[in-house]
Amino acid sequence: MQHQLLDYGLDYLNTTIFCDNDAAIQIAKNPVQHSKTKHIDIKIHFIRDCYERGLIHLAQVHTDNNVEDLFTKPFGKARFDVLVGFLKMIRFDD
Known part of the structure; x- marks a missing residue:
């Protein structure tokens, strides 16, 4: 979606994604694979990849x-x- 918006002249790189689950944020930020996280769906790997490339920023919301x-x-x-x-x-x- 960010690349599509760039075509229209809108720069939304480093988009903030708000989450109320601190554990999910920490798992996305930590690239280490633990035995407790081996069951995590493929979408978390996509989120982690986007975070590492600087396309998104994860923030906790109360x-x-x-x-x-x-x-x-x-x-x-x-x-x-x-x-x-x-x-x-x-x-x-x-």
């Missing part, structure tokens, strides 16, 4: 600020409103 949870988990009204606020969206009540 679980309370993880907007992605809005699309994957059920929440109460208060937590839902907080996450919708992070997206700068307006929630309309019926």
Whole structure:
């Protein structure tokens, strides 16, 4: 996707990818293969390769600020409103 955007004159190299799992970030940053990580899917190797080439930067986001949870988990009204606020969206009540 970065190369496609370069064709349009947009430079998004060294894109930041946010993750709330510190262990996943450390595994991607550490090129050593451990017995505990031998089961990891091929996509982590792609992420690790992109990180080593400087195409992406991995950063940790606190679980309370993880907007992605809005699309994957059920929440109460208060937590839902907080996450919708992070997206700068307006929630309309019926």
